[in-house]
Amino acid sequence: MMDFINFHLMPGVILGSIYALGAIGISLTFGILRFANFAHGETMTLGAYFAFTLVQLTGWHPLAVLPFAMILTAAVALGVDRVFYKPFRAAPAIMVVIASFGMMLMIRSVIQFSWGVQLKSLVPGIQRPYILFDALRISPKHMLIVGSALGLMLAVHLLLSRTKIGKAMRAMSDSPELARLTGIDTEMVIRATWVLGAGLAAAAGVFLAIDTHVETMMGFKLLLPVFAAAILGGIGRPYGAMAGGLIIGIAEELSSYAWLGDGPLLAPGYKAGVAFALMIAMLIWRPSGLFRGKVF
Amino acid sequence: MAVLELENITGGYGETEILHGVSLKVEAGEVVVIIGPNGAGKSTAMKAVFGLLRLSSGRVLLDGADITSMATEQVVRHGVCYVPQTANIFPSLTVEENLEMGAYVRKDDYRPRMNEIYDLFPPLAEKRRQSAGTLSGGQRQMVAMGKALMLDPKILLVDEPTAGLSPKFRGEIFKVVQDINGAGVPILMVEQNAKQALSIANRGYVLVDGRNRIDDSGPGLLANREVAEMFLGGGTNGNGTGSGAGGTNGT
Numbered sequence: 001m002m003d004f005i006n007f008h009l010m011p012g013v014i015l016g017s018i019y020a021l022g023a024i025g026i027s028l029t030f031g032i033l034r035f036a037n038f039a040h041g042e043t044m045t046l047g048a049y050f051a052f053t054l055v056q057l058t059g060w061h062p063l064a065v066l067p068f069a070m071i072l073t074a075a076v077a078l079g080v081d082r083v084f085y086k087p088f089r090a091a092p093a094i095m096v097v098i099a100s101f102g103m104m105l106m107i108r109s110v111i112q113f114s115w116g117v118q119l120k121s122l123v124p125g126i127q128r129p130y131i132l133f134d135a136l137r138i139s140p141k142h143m144l145i146v147g148s149a150l151g152l153m154l155a156v157h158l159l160l161s162r163t164k165i166g167k168a169m170r171a172m173s174d175s176p177e178l179a180r181l182t183g184i185d186t187e188m189v190i191r192a193t194w195v196l197g198a199g200l201a202a203a204a205g206v207f208l209a210i211d212t213h214v215e216t217m218m219g220f221k222l223l224l225p226v227f228a229a230a231i232l233g234g235i236g237r238p239y240g241a242m243a244g245g246l247i248i249g250i251a252e253e254l255s256s257y258a259w260l261g262d263g264p265l266l267a268p269g270y271k272a273g274v275a276f277a278l279m280i281a282m283l284i285w286r287p288s289g290l291f292r293g294k295v296f
Numbered sequence: 297m298a299v300l301e302l303e304n305i306t307g308g309y310g311e312t313e314i315l316h317g318v319s320l321k322v323e324a325g326e327v328v329v330i331i332g333p334n335g336a337g338k339s340t341a342m343k344a345v346f347g348l349l350r351l352s353s354g355r356v357l358l359d360g361a362d363i364t365s366m367a368t369e370q371v372v373r374h375g376v377c378y379v380p381q382t383a384n385i386f387p388s389l390t391v392e393e394n395l396e397m398g399a400y401v402r403k404d405d406y407r408p409r410m411n412e413i414y415d416l417f418p419p420l421a422e423k424r425r426q427s428a429g430t431l432s433g434g435q436r437q438m439v440a441m442g443k444a445l446m447l448d449p450k451i452l453l454v455d456e457p458t459a460g461l462s463p464k465f466r467g468e469i470f471k472v473v474q475d476i477n478g479a480g481v482p483i484l485m486v487e488q489n490a491k492q493a494l495s496i497a498n499r500g501y502v503l504v505d506g507r508n509r510i511d512d513s514g515p516g517l518l519a520n521r522e523v524a525e526m527f528l529g530g531g532t533n534g535n536g537t538g539s540g541a542g543g544t545n546g547t
Binding site for chain 1: 346368369372373378380383384385386387388389393396397398400401443447
């Protein structure tokens with residue numbers, strides 16, 4: 001039983017929190033700007049590298065530099081939107097999707113060029129887990145990741161439900177055309193979406209880096225499960241993205257638990273497949289996702 | 297001077313030209329109705345006001361000032377509010393949030409206005425915390441109009457507010473339109489239920505194939521034989537054009 005919690009459920013919650021943060025940005029960009037942003041994974045990577053450099057410069061804890069890494073990443077996203085995506089506003093979605101694919105490769109190349117391709121550690125050394133109640137093992141960094149991720153999700157909830165710009169983001173995600181006809185400043189909402197999405201992506205990247213390490217493909221490896229999470233929750237539904245992220249993360253980790261007999265149900269190598277099996281099942285059973293999002 | 301005036305509008309979407317020189321105007325305090333067969337360009341004429349159309353000629357004037365091809369958000373900021381026929385509410389937002397979005401461009405306190413809207417539509421006050429997507433068709437229409445009214449618009453444009461509603465709700469919606477107008481807001485409305493709509497209209501326009509066909513007062517159009525034949529279910533004094541007055545299908 002404790003093995004189940006320590007080695008499957010907890011890692012699932014940690015991974016799920018990281019997916020959830022990434023998926024909010026994917027879902028909102030999809031809902032508001034109407035395209036699947038392939039560069040979102042690279043945005044996560046960029047956040048992790050910004051944090052790496054800030055830690056090198058200041059010697060602070062990664063969590064202390066996180067806000068600055070988020071701001072830097074958001075600033076890059078705003079700049080990219082201004083010069084790169086803005087001219088595509090009226091273009092068909094498929095053109096923007098392909099453009100974002102190009103942006104993905106460009107950001108990755110810039111990262112590889114600037115920081116090199118070797119693995120780097122954000123937090124040096126090995127941390128011993130706390131042992132709670134003689135059995136529950138949880139390492140400080142994991143408590144930090146889950147705690148901060150939940151804190152960020154709460155902040156997103158307050159932003160979306162209490163502030164004018166947050167409500168306008170939900171409104172525009174419902175219907176960009178009606179938002180315009182209502183007099184909502186849609187360019188402002190788009191900028192807010194980039195800031196929020198990129199900031200959370202940076203946080204997801206930093207948390208993944210704290211959990212594992214910093215490398216140039218880290219965000220890309222997250223991209224597909226994060227897409228699956230966004231689709232599972234419903235496109236344009238930030239709460240769906242949070243739920244979808246947690247479900248995908250937990251399902252991936254639980255799939256390798258010894259549900260039947262002694263061995264793992266699925267070899268850990270098939271984890272990524274679990275995310276897609278869930279996504280495909282959802283697309284067949286309920287294409288609008290758990291939270292009734294958009295269907296394109 | 298008219299509150300809103302379309303001058304000889306020609307245009308459409310992409311390469312397709314839908315309007316071929318449509319002119320119409322709404323004076324202060326009026327209810328003006330646009331009727332016409334499907335594809336006549338009724339809704340398209342409304343969209344021309346909001347810069348949603350590619351115009352090849354013509355002008356849109358608001359209080360005499362040229363607002364032709366102004367960006368949609370700017371037109372709204374100038375006090376022209378629009379209730380589209382479909383997708384006219386934000387379904388995942390609550391009723392109250394919908395009204396707040398309607399007041400998006402207001403910098404002052406919109407609370408008093410929101411209370412006026414709730415007074416105008418009592419069912420909405422009860423359901424203010426409910427997401428708008430869960431409401432009935434008639435109530436959604438109230439949310440859509442309430443949202444548009446949050447700005448104290450100079451003029452309200454309404455596209456087929458009774459489409460898909462049962463006759464009972466239809467009457468309610470026309471009553472609401474009259475109430476809004478009674479509060480001093482001029483209204484331009486596209487409507488399929490021509491008889492009911494014309495009976496509350498000061499003036500009406502009949503559009504056919506993207507052109508003005510007949511312009512007259514509401515009662516004038518109701519009495520017009522051509523209009524009666526086209527939209528009101530057969531002429532009053534059928535001059536021998538086939539089906540008799542009773543319309544007993546040949547047995």
